[in-house]
C-alpha cells in the first residue's frame with residue numbers, strides 16, 4: 001500500500017490534497033468537514049486587512065454540456081473578522097493535529113506583516129502562504145498580484161515575513177506575468193521555504209449581450225476577475241514545469257490550477273509539485289471528491305510501483321524538452337479503425353479544411369480513408385473523432401534515425417530550401433487554389449478517387 005503522506009517544506013499532511021485558499025476554507029466549520037471527508041490540508045481563506053465584498057461575485061464559462069469549464073471571481077480576501085478566523089484555526093488544529101492548516105496572508109506594511117504572522121503562529125498554523133496573486137481588488141490597493149508582478153517588492157515583503165516566521169513560508173505566485181520564474185527566484189532569494197502556483201488569471205469570462213456589461217454584473221457594471229477551474233490547468237502545468245525545471249529555484253512546489261480529479265493531481269506532481277491544491281472543483285462538487293482523488297492516486301501509485309509521493313515528484317520533467325531538442329525523424333500517421341467508426345466524417349472535415357487534405361471520402365461507405373502519403377501526423381483527426389481509439393496515430397518511421405534542430409544548427413546544415421529532406425516534418429501535396437471551386441476540384445487532387453459531392457465519385461486524372 002503506497003504512503004500518501006507528505007512533508008512539504010516541513011509541513012506534514014496525511015496526503016498531498018489540500019484545499020486552496022478560497023471560499024471552501026472560509027471557516028472552521030468547512031475545514032473540519034473537509035478534513036473529516038479526507039482532505040490532507042487546507043490553506044485558509046486569505047486573512048488580512050478588512051474588506052467589503054460585492055454582490056454578485058462569480059462568472060462561469062459553460063462549454064456545450066459541461067458547466068463551469070472555467071470559473072471567474074471578483075471576490076476579495078476573507079471578510080470575516082480576523083479574531084474569528086484565528087480562533088477557528090486554533091480549534092481546527094486542536095481537533096486535527098496531524099492535518100496541515102496553512103494561514104494565507106495579505107497585508108501591506110512591514111508592521112502589519114509582522115503582526116499577522118505572529119498572530120497566525122500563535123493560533124497554531126503549520127505554515128503561511130503569502131498571497132501575492134489576487135488579480136482584482138487587492139492589487140488596486142498595492143497588494144496581491146501588484147506584489148507578485150514586481151519581484152523586487154515581493155522579495156522585500158518575503159524578507160519582512162522571514163524576520164518573524166518560525167513556521168514554513170510558501171509564496172503564492174500570480175500567473176499574470178510573462179515569466180513566472182522571476183517572482184519564484186525572488187522568493188528564493190528572500191529565503192522562502194516553498195512556492196505555490198497558480199493564483200487566478202486576470203480575465204473577463206463573458207459579456208451580457210442585453211445589459212452590455214461583463215459578467216459577473218454588479219448593478220449594471222462589471223470588472224475583470226480571476227479565472228480558474230479546468231480551463232486553466234494547461235497554463236498552471238506549464239508554469240509549475242517552468243519553476244520545477246529552473247536550476248536557480250529548487251523550492252518545493254504546491255501545484256494549483258484546474259485540479260478536479262486524481263489524474264489532474266498526478267499531472268501536477270509529475271511536473272514537479274509535491275502537494276496540490278484544489279478550489280473550483282471543491283466549490284463545484286463539494287468535499288466528497290476527495291474520496292475518488294485519494295483512491296485514484298493510491299491505485300495509480302500501486303500500478304506504477306511508487307511507494308511515496310516523493311518517488312513521483314517531477315518524473316515527467318526529463319521528458320519536457322525545448323522544441324529544438326525533439327527528434328524530427330520520428331513520424332506518426334493517422335489510422336482509422338473502420339470497425340469503430342460511426343461515419344460522422346468530422347475527421348474528414350477537420351483534415352480537409354483545417355489541416356492537410358489527407359482524408360478522402362469514398363462512395364458507398366461513410367468510413368473515411370487516410371491518404372497516407374499526405375498525412376503529416378498532426379493528430380487533428382484523432383482529436384476531433386468522437387469515438388475513443390477509433391483514429392490512432394501509428395509510428396511509421398523505423399526508429400533508427402534521430403535528428404534534432406539543435407544538431408542541425410550545430411552542424412551548420414539548417415535547410416536552405418523548402419524541399420530539404422532532412423528538414424524534418426512531413427511534406428505533403430497542396431491542391432492548386434482553383435481546385436477549391438466546383439468542377440475544377442478533381443483535376444488537381446491525387447489519390448485513388450475522391451467524392452466531390454453527393455454520391456458522385458470523381459476519378460482523379462493522371463493516376
Ligand SMILES: Cc1cc2nc3c(=O)[nH]c(=O)nc-3n(C[C@H](O)[C@H](O)[C@H](O)COP(=O)(O)O)c2cc1C
Nearest residue numbers: 020021022046073131199228229257258278279280
Ligand atoms: C471565489 C474564489 C476566491 C478565491 N480567493 C482566494 C483567496 O482569498 N486567496 C488566494 O490565495 N486565492 C484565492 N483564490 C484562488 C484559488 O486559491 C486558486 O489559486 C485558484 O482558484 C486556482 O485553483 P482552481 O483551478 O482549483 O480553482 C480564489 C479563487 C476563487 C474561485
Ligand code: SF4
Nearest residue numbers: 341342344345347385
Ligand atoms: S471522426 Fe472518427 S467516427 Fe467520425 S468518421 Fe472519422 S473516424 Fe469515423
Ligand code: SF4
Nearest residue numbers: 351375376378379381
Ligand atoms: S493526422 Fe493530420 S494530416 Fe494526418 S489525416 Fe489526421 S488531420 Fe490529416
